Structures are given as structure tokens and as C-alpha cells.
Amino acid sequence: xxxxxxxxxxxxxxxxxxxxxxxxxxxxxxxxxxxxxxxxxxxxxxxxxxxxxxxxxxxxxxxxxxxxxxxxxxxxxxxxxxxxxxxxxxxxxxxxxxxxxxxxxxxxxxxxxxxxxxxxxxxxxxxxxxxxxxxxxxxxxxxxxxxxxxxxxxxxxxxxxxxxxxxxxxxxxxxxxxxxxxxxxxxxxxxxxxxxxxxxxxxxxxxxxxxxxxxxxxxxxxxxxxxxxxxxxxxxxxxxxxxxxxxxxxxxxxxxxxxxxxxxxxxxxxxxxxxxxxxxxxxxxxxxxxxxxxxxxxxxxxxxxxxxxxxxxxxxxxxxxxxxxxxxxxxxxxxxxxxxxxxxxxxxxxxxxxxxxxxxxxxxxxxxxxxxxxxxxxxxxxxxxxxxxxxxxxxxxxxxxxxxxxxxxxxxxxxxxxxxxxxxxxxxxxxxxxxxxxxxxxxxxxxxxxxxxxxxx
Amino acid sequence: xxxxxxxxxxxxxxxxxxxxxxxxxxxxxxxxxxxxxxxxxxxxxxxxxxxxxxxxxxxxxxxxxxxxxxxxxxxxxxxxxxxxxxxxxxxxxxxxxxxxxxxxxxxxxxxxxxxxxxxxxxxxxxxxxxxxxxxxxxxxxxxxxxxxxxxxxxxxxxxxxxxxxxxxxxxxxxxxxxxxxxxxxxxxxxxxxxxxxxxxxxxxxxxxxxxxxxxxxxxxxxxxxxxxxxxxxxxxxxxxxxxxxxxxxxxxxxxxxxxxxxxxxxxxxxxxxxxxxxxxxxxxxxxxxxxxxxxxxxxxxxxxxxxxxxxxxxxxxxxxxxxxxxxxxxxxxxxxxxxxxxxxxxxxxxxxxxxxxxxxxxxxxxxxxxxxxxxxxxxxxxxxxxxxxxxxxxxxxxxxxxxxxxxxxxxxxxxxxxxxxxxxxxxxxxxxxxxxxxxxxxxxxxxxxxxxxxxxx
Numbered sequence: 001x002x003x004x005x006x007x008x009x010x011x012x013x014x015x016x017x018x019x020x021x022x023x024x025x026x027x028x029x030x031x032x033x034x035x036x037x038x039x040x041x042x043x044x045x046x047x048x049x050x051x052x053x054x055x056x057x058x059x060x061x062x063x064x065x066x067x068x069x070x071x072x073x074x075x076x077x078x079x080x081x082x083x084x085x086x087x088x089x090x091x092x093x094x095x096x097x098x099x100x101x102x103x104x105x106x107x108x109x110x111x112x113x114x115x116x117x118x119x120x121x122x123x124x125x126x127x128x129x130x131x132x133x134x135x136x137x138x139x140x141x142x143x144x145x146x147x148x149x150x151x152x153x154x155x156x157x158x159x160x161x162x163x164x165x166x167x168x169x170x171x172x173x174x175x176x177x178x179x180x181x182x183x184x185x186x187x188x189x190x191x192x193x194x195x196x197x198x199x200x201x202x203x204x205x206x207x208x209x210x211x212x213x214x215x216x217x218x219x220x221x222x223x224x225x226x227x228x229x230x231x232x233x234x235x236x237x238x239x240x241x242x243x244x245x246x247x248x249x250x251x252x253x254x255x256x257x258x259x260x261x262x263x264x265x266x267x268x269x270x271x272x273x274x275x276x277x278x279x280x281x282x283x284x285x286x287x288x289x290x291x292x293x294x295x296x297x298x299x300x301x302x303x304x305x306x307x308x309x310x311x312x313x314x315x316x317x318x319x320x321x322x323x324x325x326x327x328x329x330x331x332x333x334x335x336x337x338x339x340x341x342x343x344x345x346x347x348x349x350x351x352x353x354x355x356x357x358x359x360x361x362x363x364x365x366x367x368x369x370x371x372x373x374x375x376x377x378x379x380x381x382x383x384x385x386x387x388x389x390x391x392x393x394x395x396x397x398x399x400x401x402x403x404x405x406x407x408x409x410x411x412x413x414x415x416x417x418x419x420x421x422x423x424x425x426x427x428x429x430x431x432x433x434x435x436x437x438x439x440x441x442x443x444x445x446x447x448x449x450x451x452x453x454x455x456x457x
Numbered sequence: 458x459x460x461x462x463x464x465x466x467x468x469x470x471x472x473x474x475x476x477x478x479x480x481x482x483x484x485x486x487x488x489x490x491x492x493x494x495x496x497x498x499x500x501x502x503x504x505x506x507x508x509x510x511x512x513x514x515x516x517x518x519x520x521x522x523x524x525x526x527x528x529x530x531x532x533x534x535x536x537x538x539x540x541x542x543x544x545x546x547x548x549x550x551x552x553x554x555x556x557x558x559x560x561x562x563x564x565x566x567x568x569x570x571x572x573x574x575x576x577x578x579x580x581x582x583x584x585x586x587x588x589x590x591x592x593x594x595x596x597x598x599x600x601x602x603x604x605x606x607x608x609x610x611x612x613x614x615x616x617x618x619x620x621x622x623x624x625x626x627x628x629x630x631x632x633x634x635x636x637x638x639x640x641x642x643x644x645x646x647x648x649x650x651x652x653x654x655x656x657x658x659x660x661x662x663x664x665x666x667x668x669x670x671x672x673x674x675x676x677x678x679x680x681x682x683x684x685x686x687x688x689x690x691x692x693x694x695x696x697x698x699x700x701x702x703x704x705x706x707x708x709x710x711x712x713x714x715x716x717x718x719x720x721x722x723x724x725x726x727x728x729x730x731x732x733x734x735x736x737x738x739x740x741x742x743x744x745x746x747x748x749x750x751x752x753x754x755x756x757x758x759x760x761x762x763x764x765x766x767x768x769x770x771x772x773x774x775x776x777x778x779x780x781x782x783x784x785x786x787x788x789x790x791x792x793x794x795x796x797x798x799x800x801x802x803x804x805x806x807x808x809x810x811x812x813x814x815x816x817x818x819x820x821x822x823x824x825x826x827x828x829x830x831x832x833x834x835x836x837x838x839x840x841x842x843x844x845x846x847x848x849x850x851x852x853x854x855x856x857x858x859x860x861x862x863x864x865x866x867x868x869x870x871x872x873x874x875x876x877x878x879x880x881x882x883x884x885x886x887x888x889x890x891x892x893x894x895x896x897x898x899x900x901x902x903x904x905x906x907x908x909x910x911x912x913x914x
Contacts (some may be wrong), residue, residue, distance in 0.1 A: 019756075031576075038807075040684055040687070040808070041684075043808065043809065044807065047808065048816075068688070069790065074806065163653040164652060164655055194621060194651075195623075198621050199622045219462070227496065229493065230497070237690065253713065257713070259713075259717050264716055264719045264802060264805065266724070267724030268798045268799070269726070271797065272794060272795045272798070273795045277799050277802075278802075278803065279803065279817065279821075280808075283820075283824055284827070286824050289856060290792070290795050290824065290828060291828055291832070293791075294788065294792060294828065294832060295835070297791055298784075298788065298832070298835060298839075301783075301784045302839060304783070305780045305781065309777075309843075310778055312776050312777070312779070314772065316776050318658065320769070322769070323763075323769075326761070326899075327755075327758045327762050331755060331758060334729055335581045335747070335751060337728045338730045338750075338751075340728065341724070342729045342730055342734050342735070342736060345723075345730075345733075345735075347738065349506065349531065350498065351497070352736075352802075353764070363736040363740075366740045366744075367747065370741070370744040370745055370746060374748055375751060378752070378755060415653075452863055456601075
């Protein structure tokens with residue numbers, strides 16, 4: 001188990017003194033309370049306050065600290081925080097954020113709010129943001145910062161060294177970027193290394209020491225960007241529009257953060273939580289979102305239950321079967337979900353594609369046969385001993401064995417098929433699998449029981 | 458849906474020509490086939506081959522390419538690949554990897570294999586690896602590289618600039634690191650910025666331009682490292698032993714990669730896949746691991762089913778109830794899992810701690826009451842219409858409402874309680890929740906039915 005320093009220390013609740021300092025408009029006390037905390041912990045305390053108090057705190061503390069808290073917050077929470085502020089204050093906080101974070105935030109606000117804030121921002125920054133929000137989130141355009149460390153093809157090594165050495169405020173924004181050289185049309189034509197800069201004369205033209213740059217199109221998806229950063233040690237890659245113009249730089253850090261966010265959101269969706277819920281959101285919203293998914297699930301459950309309904313007579317004759325119906329369907333559901341989990345992982349690692357469905361099925365069915373036989377024997381013995389009927393043991397064991405094989409076959413393949421037809425496998429695989437394994441489980445148990453009736457009663 | 462370039466292109470199977478080239482020992486053809494592929498895709502093709510053929514390919518291609526494939530592979534697969542090679546060849550491949558990757562790999566090999574490879578490696582590298590494997594995986598020590606870009610406190614700016622400009626092979630290893638200054642005891646005393654280097658004279662002592670460094674202890678856990686990199690723009694942070702000595706540097710990239718891996722492995726564990734299975738592993742191993750989790754699950758299922766067994770008479774009297782038993786338990790299980798999902802997310806974001814259990818429960822129970830009433834009414838109406846009995850509708854609806862409230866209460870809190878007692882919430886929350894909601898669901902339906910018997914028959 002990871003032993004977590006933050007979890008052990010400092011378990012007293014700071015939200016009460018924070019609220020008191022905010023109510024007293026005591027900025028010094030507020031900063032003293034919040035600033036020493038790791039940002040995740042400061043955010044946690046903030047979210048313990050009411051919505052009004054959160055906004056009050058963000059209005060009082062220095063814009064840089066407020067910006068760090070907004071940046072730390074999950075996207076919807078961040079949007080809620082910013083929507084409570086005045087447009088002028090929101091714009092001050094925006095100024096402290098990178099352009100990719102600005103664009104994500106603006107994209108999450110309602111249109112009037114977004115316009116009000118943009119109109120208070122620096123004109124150039126606002127123009128960058130207006131452009132960035134047009135790109136899809138999980139593409140190079142959506143992940144890049146608009147600020148590139150670029151030089152024209154007529155400039156010299158000395159110019160870059162002067163820029164690097166200047167204490168320009170913008171300097172920090174280029175951290176991790178190499179100097180990119182663009183031609184008169186704004187197209188990147190080269191990149192220079194630090195080593196190149198240090199081993200050249202200050203009067204040398206940048207074009208004399210540059211190497212051709214790797215660039216990516218604005219619409220390159222996250223998945224491919226992950227691959228590129230895996231293969232190359234670059235900290236950033238320049239991004240170009242369809243016309244070849246340099247429009248920004250996507251960093252390794254932005255790609256990693258997006259990959260982590262995607263992984264966490266997929267794992268939530270698999271449990272039926274769509275839309276990145278946090279408990280600091282309003283109850284009715286959380287309730288409504290969860291209900292939407294559950295209501296769809298009720299329909300699937302009715303479908304499965306109708307199988308039991310069709311066999312009520314069989315059940316009446318051998319009521320002990322009712323004890324094992326949920327067991328068989330639940331156990332196969334678990335087996336199937338294991339196969340779903342492995343396929344989802346292999347999809348996210350890029351190790352399988354929809355076209356691999358048959359290969360996956362072959363691999364899965366062999367595990368299904370082994371585990372089906374093992375689990376079938378196990379549960380068969382349990383049923384035999386518990387209810388004193390070898391025939392019942394045979395029915396239940398055989399049903400679980402068959403349903404396990406079916407469940408892992410479907411579980412392994414269903415995410416690939418969903419992806420092929422353009423559905424999100426993280427959302428739909430689980431409910432689809434469970435419905436099929438429930439129906440099939442009930443059917444196997446009850447139809448085998450109907451067949452074996454003379455030996456069961 | 459993310460539209461995936463890699464998924465659409467190049468769907469023909471390259472593993473056949475790769476095998477042919479390997480069999481013919483045609484290294485040029487092999488490199489021509491593999492090198493142009495993104496590394497994840499090259500690995501995917503490699504894993505389509507038999508274990509012997511995979512090893513053959515890795516023996517033939519240049520060590521650098523082999524190293525990239527080994528690095529791309531999930532850890533257990535990487536270990537399997539390396540174990541098939543001769544120790545000399547494995548050491549050649551090791552030489553191309555960073556020390557943190559070397560240590561991860563060596564740690565995954567069996568001891569004899571590991572020793573054989575270490576004895577073929579560069580003596581200094583081997584010593585680094587022997588030290589690195591002693592640290593826990595998800596700590597600064599486990600994630601750092603042993604190579605630090607360090608200088609003594611008697612050296613000058615000119616020395617650093619010369620080192621930066623040299624085309625030393627080691628240079629690439631320091632990418633993203635700042636020059637760290639260590640005193641005669643090996644303790645870091647300062648760090649210098651690129652800007653500081655460029656604005657100083659070559660003869661200036663490094664100590665004259667350095668600022669105090671942020672350092673982390675070797676045992677700092679991943680969670681805290683994520684916080685630190687969130688708060689600071691650093692690309693790397695120096696790592697010190699208990700005695701204050703500089704022993705390595707942990708990079709932002711290594712921390713992000715570890716966070717992503719942890720997130721994916723947690724999401725697998727929640728589905729009952731423990732130990733990062735891939736389909737390229739041997740069937741018996743995959744089967745055995747999955748069975749271990751499923752067998753534990755069978756015991757929990759028997760516990761839940763025993764509730765049904767206790768009420769067989771009630772069931773016999775109103776057999777229609779059997780249709781709704783799995784529905785009630787399954788629906789509540791889903792509701793509870795949503796709450797588990799949200800808590801797991803808030804845990805991983807650092808927004809809740811075990812001590813917040815009561816606060817979480819309050820937030821969860823309000824959603825539970827709303828959703829319980831909504832779902833209860835819905836399923837109650839379904840049961841009434843389907844089986845033509847208002848009393849049955851009341852029993853089923855009430856049971857689902859009560860069980861939903863219970864399920865979200867438990868689901869929200871159980872991961873926190875498990876964490877408090879030192880258990881892994883990702884593994885145990887699901888089975889524990891399902892068992893409780895199954896038992897309670899069966900109990901609510903059957904005991905309410907027993908109470909309402911006069912109106913049901």
C-alpha cells in the first residue's frame with residue numbers, strides 16, 4: 001500500500017479558519033492559511049466551503065494563487081469557480097494561466113460569461129484563446145499552448161542567446177521548448193539545439209545550425225501524440241495548421257496529463273459515472289446524471305428478468321434453483337468483466353485494434369474453457385452438498401461453465417466491436433455484457449433444469 | 458469518440474513478413490519492416506509472434522531498436538522478452554536504457570537471470586541498478602534516474618557550458634535537468650538556471666550564481682511527487698538519501714508515466730484483473746490469476762445466496778418475486794458502484810481522505826434518497842403492470858429504494874474505510890459492495906414479501 005504523507009499529516013479542518021479570514025476580508029491571514037498547503041490540499045479545503053465562500057476566497061487572494069487553485073480543480077469545478085467571479089477578476093486570474101488552460105476554461109463557461117471575460121483580457125491573449133477553443137480537446141490543437149519560442153530565418157544565434165538570458169516575463173512560458181525557426185510564411189523550417197547554440201558564434205545565422213523539425217498537425221489525436229513522445233525524447237513538438245503555419249507547441253507534460261485524465265474518466269464511465277462527477281457539485285445534478293445511466297440499465301435488467309419469467313413453472317418445481325440464479329449470472333458477469341478490462345487495457349496501450357477481434361476471441365476462449373470448467377466443478381459441488389441433489393449440482397455447474405465461456409468470449413470482443421461501430425467502449429461494454437450474461441445465465445440454468453426435471457424432483 | 462489514425466491505417470498483418478525475415482536472419486529486411494512503425498505498433502506485431510520468434514527478433518535487430526521495444530512493453534512482457542535472450546545480448550540492450558528502466562526490468566527478472574545480466578553490464582551502471590532496485594517502485598527512489606547533471610562547488614560556469622556543448626554520449630541522459638551543485642560530501646547545495654549561465658562570465662564560480670535547490674527524499678511517494686510537479690514548473694527534482702547525499706533525479710515525465718500506469722492498473726483491479734494481464738501471456742497464468750479472484754468471489758456469492766435459501770417458502774408462495782430478485786440486487790450494485798467510482802476518483806485527485814468518511818456519506822445519502830425514490834417508483838410500476846399486482850409493485854419498489862440508499866452509502870464510504878485499514882480500495886471495494894447489496898437486496902425483497910404475504914397471494 002502506498003503510504004501517503006498527505007493523508008497522515010494535518011488532518012484538522014482548515015476550512016473553518018479559512019472561512020473566518022475570508023469573512024473578515026483578512027487577505028494576509030488567508031494567504032498564510034492557504035499558501036503553505038500543497039495545491040491539491042488547498043483545493044480540498046476550498047471545496048469544503050459553500051459556493052459563495054469559494055468565490056469570495058478567490059476574489060481576495062493574489063491572482064497567481066487563485067490561478068493555481070483554479071488550475072488544480074477538475075474542469076467543471078474550475079468553470080463553476082470562475083463563473084462566480086466578476087469578469088475583471090476572472091480575467092486577472094486568466095492572465096496567470098497558460099493559453100491551453102485558458103482555452104479549456106473558456107470552453108467550459110457559458111457563452112455570455114466567456115465573452116465578458118475575454119473582453120477584459122489582453123487582446124492578443126484573447127485572440128489566442130478564441131482560436132484554441134475551436135480545436136477538439138484531445139488533439140494537438142486542443143492540448144498545445146499558442147506561445148511558441150520562434151525566430152525568423154534571418155535571425156542569429158546571438159538573438160536567441162539574448163532572448164534566453166533576458167528576464168522577460170514570457171520566458172517561463174517557453175520552458176522546455178527549443179527555438180523554432182519559421183520562414184516568412186510562418187512555416188517552421190528548423191529547430192536548433194542548445195548544444196548548437198553554445199558551440200556557434202553569436203553572429204552565425206540560425207539557419208546555418210538548424211535541423212529539420214518534427215511537426216504535428218493540429219488535429220493529431222492524443223493517442224498518436226503519446227506514441228510520438230514515447231519514441232522521441234522531445235519535451236515539446238511544434239504544431240502546424242493545415243496550411244503549414246506554426247500555431248503552437250504541444251508539450252510532453254500536457255500530453256501526459258491528458259492521457260491520465262482520459263484513463264481516469266474511462267474508468268469512471270465503466271462504473272456508470274458519466275461526466276466526471278465530484279461531490280462538490282450540486283446534488284440534483286449528480287443525481288440526474290447517475291439516474292440517466294441507471295434508467296437505461298433498468299430496461300436491460302427487465303430484458304434479462306423476462307427469461308426467468310418465462311420459466312416460472314420450472315422454478316416452482318425446483319425452488320432451490322432460485323438460490324443459484326443470481327450466483328451463476330453474477331459469477332459469469334465477473335468473468336466477462338475481467339475480459340473487458342484486459343481488452344480495454346490493450347486498447348489503451350495500442351496493442352489491439354478492432355480488426356483483432358477474432359484473435360482476441362481465440363485467446364479468450366481458452367481461458368474461458370479452463371475457468372469455466374474449474375468454476376463449474378466448484379459451484380456444482382457446492383450445489384450438490386448444499387441442496388443434497390447431484391442432478392442440481394450438474395445443472396448449476398454445467399450452466400456456469402457454459403456461461404463463463406460465453407461471458408469471456410463476449411467480454412473480450414465487445415469493446416472492439418463497439419469501437420468499430422463508433423461507440424465508446426468504456427460506457428457501453430459493461431451494461432451490454434451484463435445483460436447478455438444475465439440472460440444467458442438464467443437461460444442455461446432454467447433450460448437445463450427443465451431438461452433434467454425427472455432427476456431434479 | 459477519438460478517431461484514431463493508427464487504427465485505420467495499415468491494418469495488414471506485418472507479423473508474417475517479420476517472422477520470415479527473422480527466420481532468414483535478414484537483419485536489413487527486419488529493420489525495414491519494424492523501424493518505420495510507431496513503437497506501440499511494432500510491439501503489437503512482435504507480440505503476435507511466438508515467444509521464440511520474439512526473442513529471435515530482439516537478438517537480430519540493433520540494440521537501440523530492441524531497447525525501444527523492450528521499453529514500450531508492459532513490465533511483465535518486457536521481463537519475459539529479456540529472459541529469453543543471452544545475458545550478453547540482454548546487457549547490450551540494457552545499455553541503451555535509462556537507469557530507472559534498467560532497475561524496473563532487473564527487478565522483474567528472476568534472481569539468477571538478473572545476476573547474469575548485471576555481470577555483463579558496465580560495472581558502474583550495474584552498481585547503479587543494484588542500488589535502484591532496492592527502492593519501492595512508486596517512490597522518488599524507484600522513479601529516479603541515477604545519473605544527475607552535477608558539478609562540484611569549486612567548478613565554474615565555463616565548465617558547465619563546455620559540458621553542455623560537448624557531444625558526450627551521456628548528454629542526452631540529462632535532458633531537462635538543470636546543473637546541480639554538490640558540496641564535498643555529495644550534498645546538493647544549489648541549482649543554476651540556463652539564464653544564470655548565459656548572463657555570467659565563464660570564469661564565475663557556480664556557487665556565485667546558484668539558488669538553493671528543492672530536493673525530495675528517496676522514499677517520497679508518487680502522490681506527493683505529483684503534487685510537487687503540479688506546483689512547480691521543474692522538469693526534474695534532485696533526490697537525496699537520508700544522509701542528504703544526491704543520489705539521482707526524478708523527472709516530470711517519469712512521475713506522469715507512473716501516475717498513468719497506476720490509474721490503469723487500478724481500473725483493471727476494480728474489474729478483478731490483478732497483476733496487469735496481457736493476452737500475450739501464457740494461458741495458464743492468465744487463467745490462474747483470474748481464477749484466484751473469482752474463487753474468492755464465489756464464497757461471497759454463496760453468502761448472498763444463503764439469504765434466498767432462507768426464504769424459499771416465501772418464494773414458493775409468490776414465485777413472481779424470483780423474477781425481480783436479480784434486478785433489485787443488480788440495480789443497487791450499479792448505484793453503489795457509481796458511488797465507489799466517484800470516491801476512487803476523489804481519492805486519486807487528493808480531494809478526500811479516510812477521515813472524510815462522514816462528510817462523504819452525507820453527500821452520498823442525499824443522492825441515494827433521490828435516486829432510490831425515482832428508481833423504486835419506476836421498478837414498482839413495472840412490477841405492478843407486468844405481474845398485475847399492486848402489492849408486488851410496492852414490495853419491489855420499496856426494496857429497491859431502501860437498497861439503493863444503502864448501496865450508495867456503502868459505496869461512497871467503503872473505499873475510504875478500506876484505505877484506513879490499509880487495504881487496496883481498488884481491489885476490494887467492488888466485491889465487498891456487491892456482496893452487501895446482494896444480501897441486503899434479497900433480504901429487503903423477501904422479508905417485505907413475507908410481511909405483505911396476505912396481499913400478495
